[in-house]
Amino acid sequence: MEKSEFFAKMSEVGKALDSPERLRILDSLSQAARSVEDLSMVLELPVRTVSHHLQKLKASGFVSFEKQGRHSIYSVSCEGVIRFLSNLKNLSVELLPDMKLHMKELEGTRAVYRCPDNKNIDDMIKSGEITLIDVRNREEYTSRHLPGAVSAPIDEIDNFISGFDGRGIVLAYCSDVFCVLADEAVTEIRKAGYTAFRLEDSVTERIAAVR
Template sequence: MADRATKDALFAEFAAVGKALGSPKRLELLDLLAQGPRSVDELATATDVGVSSCSAHLQALRQAGLVATRREGTRIFYSLAGEDVAQLWEHLRRVAQGHRAQTELARRAYLGPDDTTAIDTEELLRRLDSGDTVILDVRPGPEYAAGHLPGAVHIPVEELTQRLSELPAGSEIVAYCRGRYCVLAHDAVRLLSSHGWTTRRAADGILEWKLAGLPIDIGAA
């Protein structure tokens, strides 16, 4: 029969994963890595922390077995250790949304007013097949290159105002980004609507589509 020490050791292993998840900044890093591999300096810029602090958070995630690394010359790239880590991140968000009232308040405060219209994934796929809608990816370039919907046009949201002429006049546009808790598509729809486009946003994003096994293309625009 197993003794208390061996049981405690097993549960300590589970706790190590929970401890690594107990940091908002580390969860933000997982959210970014769910889009695709990124270098330390890219992650530091995206999360608005110093490189040394970012590296420390990444090491904590690596020690917990949640991320993996590869080296290219002097640069180190991080990625999720497996699809199950992305599933863990998605499920953690669902649990928080379902059981913590403050999560919905925080979501609304971050994403802004409920002034954009969403379409579900089934409708988005129908539009992809029909070709009668411009599907617009508004994430940063490295994320688009790591994986995007087939046929998606790529214009990062911060470049959208200067590149409106690249979008076909009169077309309906559906913007998408990282997932349900990403503000980029909301901002893109607001901007496009203010310039007269008929536009909606995808309710889901790359994280949800990857987990659903939908086709994802890889490569830069």
């Protein structure tokens, strides 16, 4: 294989990334395995469109599927895909001035938690000083979540607040640096008079590494 052939092959992988819909599908599958129908509902795209993009993603190796009864359940083919997508997000913010500006604004409004130097978040969760909540939807939580986190989907954040004992700090996380669900949760919890922060900008890779 000549070096130029390698680049021809690489461009096949690159081709999978030139559609916003395919990127959204990959992003969604980075959180949890899903059927075509689930993806269609979550992303508000026609089943036929999702199906078409999944074929392309399968051809370039990004996703694989397994049959469960009548349904095909799709997932990213390896952790490398999740890391790569995360990398592409960061690079896009770095390269595109309007994205950089928007992220700067977002960061300016974000209440990201800073753990005191002499403490450790995992220990603080165990001791009850911190309540860690996962505000993604329940199937994403069930698929994988950070150790010690409880599920508090953003749509049901009021349930979490009314059941909260008010002890210590609430740290919320969602998926990635673009996602504002954790920020919305922080706002709601603060309105109710409690102390809340966003855990950190992006936890996608940390969640992907959970076994």
